[in-house]
Amino acid sequence: MELRKALYNISALGDLGVETTSEKNFQEKLDSLLHVVLGTFLAGKGAIAYREKPASEISFVARKGFHDLSVGDIDLGPLLAAGRNRPYHPAGNEALAGAGVEVITPLWERNDFIGFVLLGKKFTAEPYTGEDLEMLGMIAHQIAITLKNHALFHHVTEQLEENRKLYEEMRRIYHDTLQAFAAAIDAKDLYTKHHSQRVAKYSVAIARELGWSEHDIEGIYVAGFLHDVGKLVISNEILNKKTPFTPDEMKEMRRHSLLSYKIISQIKFPWKDVEKIVKHHHERLDGTGYPDALSREDLSEGAKILTLADSFDAMTSERAYRKKMDVRKALAELKNCLHKQFDDRILLAFCKVLDKEIRGELPEPDILPHIERGSDLSVISALLEGLIEELSGDSREA
Amino acid sequence: MTTSPFQVTSRLVKDVAIVYPRGYLNNLSGEYLVNECGRHAQAGLKKIVVNFHETDLINSIGISFLLNVMEDLQTAGGTLCFTEMKKVHLDTFEMLGLTKYFLFFPDEEAALTALDARKR
Known part of the structure; x- marks a missing residue:
């Protein structure tokens, strides 16, 4: 027992x-x-x-x-x-x-x-x-x-949970700081108000359309915000000049992408290649861009996205020396510069996302809210459809 | 340890409820057995036979639930019988001194006969 x-x-x-x-x-x-x-x-x-x-x-x-x-x-x-x-x-x-x-x-x-x-x-x-x-x-x-x-x-x-909240708070502060930085950059140039913010948004829209991960998308968002930070060093006289630049002024102006790179290289980002994307946002596929005159195969997808987003916003914004283009003309210009300045895959993604935004397929549009009021969206949509068809053919051939 | 899902069914034979626990009586699912017996007791049945033919394991948790059933039935003035219990479980009940509180029978028929005889 x-x-x-x-x-x-x-x-x-x-x-x-x-x-x-x-x-x-x-x-x-x-x-x-x-x-x-x-x-x-x-x-x-x-x-x-x-x-x-x-x-x-x-x-x-x-x-x-x-x-x-x-x-x-x-x-x-x-x-x-x-x-x-x-x-x-x-x-x-x-x-x-x-x-x-x-x-x-x-x-x-x-x-x-x-x-x-x-x-x-x-x-x-x-x-x-x-x-x-x-x-x-x-x-x-x-x-x-x-x-x-x-x-x-x-x-x-x-x-x-506390750490997560703290991280979210730090992230919010970080983004607020970025926005403050971008506002400071854009405030130097009277004609580029909110430019950095729009470029960041356009870049995000393209990257998302291309299937980037949320982590990488956040990286290009930051690159978009900071791509012109080097302009803080350029004099206001040059930035706001209403007549064409002299060769020296042009040389000085072109320093901004390298200056942006140098400034943000001091920051240890959790995202890959932010500083390189920023440095190369004025490079061209044909190798005639600056500061490194890189060509298509040397440029990252991020740099190609930022280049197109920056150019589209520059074209559709008022500048000291020219009037802004309407979206149809800007799209035609992007197409004209294909292979020389812009990558067809990136332009295709841009056209697709804008087309989706116009059709109301995306709940939070990034590009559409910045298109000039009164634009005939049906005409833009028809233009986009043609471009998408053409570029899809190009992509398949490539 | 893998455990079979524990299930409880029952049937009535005149004024006796015969309850069939199936699977391992070793976790909180033992509550099903308490509830099933409680349901019969609430319906006014005071004689319950639990047939352990398909119960291969009864551990400490299972014994806790069986005591629960017994207490509830005692409160209601009822009788609880166990049938077809494995020898190893019967030995455990004996060692724990519980055999004097429950009626043990080899099969249902013996339990029903005994309960019928008690009535008379």
Whole structure:
């Protein structure tokens, strides 16, 4: 009989192990643990009380019976003074005696008191033996570890959530800073108000159409915002000059993409090649651009996107030295400069996304809101359809 | 440990409810057994036979639920019989001192005969 009892106790400890390591949710785990205890000691009533954080209140987290008992009715003094995870028969506590609590076990994990287990009388009405209490002590320690692990996990989860919020806040501040920077750049040139913001948006629209990942899209968005940061170094006289540039002025003006590159190279971005995309936004496929006179195969897709977005916005915006073009003319100009200045895949993506925006297929259009009011969208749409068909043929041939 | 999904069905034989737990009685699904027996007790049936023919495992959690069933039926003044319990489980019940609180029979027929005799 002793051997059978020992085997049953070992089996109960096994049940406890299965439950403590199960993937059940915390409440199911607690309910299961309580049933293991009740079944092991044949107790009709039992409860587990737990304090999730050192400063929080202890409360019942699983119980069978003892429904009229409140944690507030229990004097925690003797519980704290008792041995760690050592069960005892509570004496002199009216609330516990009244509820029928036969055994109480304080739950400790290392130096933290985290709760207690209550057990009512046995179904067989037999008293708890010394062996029972010893076994209950072992079980209590396992329960304490489970509760502590849960508390730690909960704490880590909370910390993660806090970090996520912090990250979002930093990201927001970062983007606000970018926008402030872009506003400072655009404010230098009276004719390029919101230019950086629009270029960023157009670039994002094209990149998304090309299937870029959200991470990479964020990178080109930043590149769009900062591509003209080098203009902060160029004098206002040159930037706002209404007559054609002299060769020296042109040379000075052309410095801005390299200056932008130098300025933003100081920043360690989490996105790939932002500084290179910025540096090459005035390069051309035919190798006649600046500052490095790179040709098609040397240019990244990001640089090609930014080039087209920048040019389209420049064409459709008023400048000190010329009137703005309407969208139809700008599209015709982009097409004229295909292969020399612009990549056909990028122009195709641009046309597709603008066409979708006009058709209302994109809930948050990036390009359409900046097209001049009064433009005949049906004419633009027809033009885009023709371009898309033509460019799709080109792409297939390529 | 893999566990079969635990299911409980029952049938009535005159004024006796025969309850069939199927699968492992080793987790919180044991509540189904408590509920099924409780449902019969609430309907006024005071004799319940639990047939363990298709119950291969009863652990500490399962015993906790069986005690629950017994307590509920005791409160209602009823009788609980177990049939076709595996020897290993019967030995455990004996070791735990529970055999004097439940009636054990080899099969349903024996349980029904005994319950009928008690009535008379």
